[in-house]
Amino acid sequence: MLSFCQSPDTSDNVTGTTDSLHLASTDSVDQATGLIIDKSLPLVVGNCTGCHSAQLITQNRATREGWKSMIVWMQETQKLWDLGENEEAILDYLSTHYAPEQEGRRENLQNIQWYDLK
Numbered sequence: 001m002l003s004f005c006q007s008p009d010t011s012d013n014v015t016g017t018t019d020s021l022h023l024a025s026t027d028s029v030d031q032a033t034g035l036i037i038d039k040s041l042p043l044v045v046g047n048c049t050g051c052h053s054a055q056l057i058t059q060n061r062a063t064r065e066g067w068k069s070m071i072v073w074m075q076e077t078q079k080l081w082d083l084g085e086n087e088e089a090i091l092d093y094l095s096t097h098y099a100p101e102q103e104g105r106r107e108n109l110q111n112i113q114w115y116d117l118k
Contacts, residue, residue, distance in 0.1 A: 034058050040093035043086050051080065057098060064095035 028037045033054035035041055048057060051074075062070065068091060074080035083090060 036097040040089045043089050044093050047083055047086060047090060061098055061100045064091055067091055067094040
């Protein structure tokens, strides 16, 4: 549930390094959040997990446009602050690490000879 978002204490620019995160991880996943570690992780943690669990990120997949629409929705309905210049880095992070996967449904069957059940 997304609600009660407040701007971070450090103004709109949440910065940091991965030093401040729990880096004792395996497979490049931060053990504290479950998010994939890269240079933009502190921005994502600082701007996203203050309002909702990191699991809300890891359970979703979207294109860059899809993530952008979710951010806009949070700004319009959940009081998410303007991400400012951090938005591009956050969108890069989300669309790179949590992009849609190609797995899923098989292709439609082709050349099927249907018959009536008797």
